[in-house]
Amino acid sequence: MDGNGRWAERKGLPRVAGHRAGAEAVRRAMQSAADAGVECLTIYAFSSENWRRSEEEVSDLKGLMRxxxxxxxxxxxxxxxxxxxxxxxxxxxxxxxxxxxRAVDETRDNDRLTLVVALNYGSQAEIAAAARGLAQRAVAGEIAPDAIDEQAIGDLLQTRDLPPLDLLIRTSGEIRLSNFLLWQAAYAELIFTDVLWPDFDEAAFGEALAEYGRRQRRFGGR
Known part of the structure; x- marks a missing residue:
């Protein structure tokens, strides 16, 4: 979800106004996903690198989360x-x-859509943690090194109980993954759009799903 700051700057507003508008876009995306029958929607709300932003902006983001x-x-x-x-x-x-x-606990049994919020998340750190866990098990004799495969790593990722990632969308014209779901995106379809996140509405979500539907997914098989 990229482009909140640029959206605010173009309108002559403080960056926090862009984050507020971005939060409303999350609500629209969640509703669009649920209405379209999407099983799981993951949003990159705060990366492990976002701590480099100003103390004021980080404080504003925490206040918005609250x-x-x-x-x-x-x-x-x-x-x-x-x-x-x-x-x-x-x-x-x-x-x-x-x-x-509390919100996680009170929605635990809901079954229409899983909304995954990535907070202080970095995919490289997630993969490194899985590698450390497997190394510790190998040292303890619980697993043989040659038994470590893709499934063993996937089972230690934070997304292990989620369905495979099918579609990854990045807004605002940036064409990179920025440390988001790197392992999980191995065979995901990627869509990069120039739309700034606060302007990512129901129509934009629908267009992304339609584009995904036109893709031929081969998974390296042909």
């Missing part, structure tokens, strides 16, 4: 959306983490 998790909890329940977190959300402090965990 506000929207409280405001949207009723909607998640009504729409039968299950919330899941990946990354290291504890880094946002005990109070905010408690609010996030």
């Amino acid at each position: 506000f929207y998790v409280e405001r949207e909890l009723a909607t998640l329940k009504k729409e039968r959306v299950r919330l899941k977190l990946i990354g290291e959300p504890r880094s946002f402090g005990d109070e905010l983490f408690a609010r996030l965990q």
Whole structure:
């Protein structure tokens, strides 16, 4: 979800206004995904690199998380959306983490859509953690080194209980993955759009799904 800052700058607004508009775009994307029968939607809300931003902007982002998790909890329940977190959300402090965990707990049994929010997430760190876990098991004699394969690594990723990644969309004209779901995106279809995230509406979501439907997925087989 890229382009919040540029969206605000083009309108002569502070960056926090772009983040607020971006949060509304998340709501639209969630509803569009649920209406389209999408099983799982993962959004990159805060990367492990975003801590490099100004203290003021990080504080604004944390405040928005706090506000929207409280405001949207009723909607998640009504729409039968299950919330899941990946990354290291504890880094946002005990109070905010408690609010996030409460939303996870109260939506655990919802079955219409799984909304995965990546918070303080970095894919390289996720893969490294899986490698460390397997190395520790190998040293302990619990697994033979030659038994470590793609499945063994996948089983230690934070997405291990989620369906395979089919489609990855990046907004705002940037053409890179920026440390997001690198392992999981091995055979995902990629769509890069010039639309800034706050302007990513129901029509844009529908266009992305239609483009995905036109792709021929071969998985290297032919």
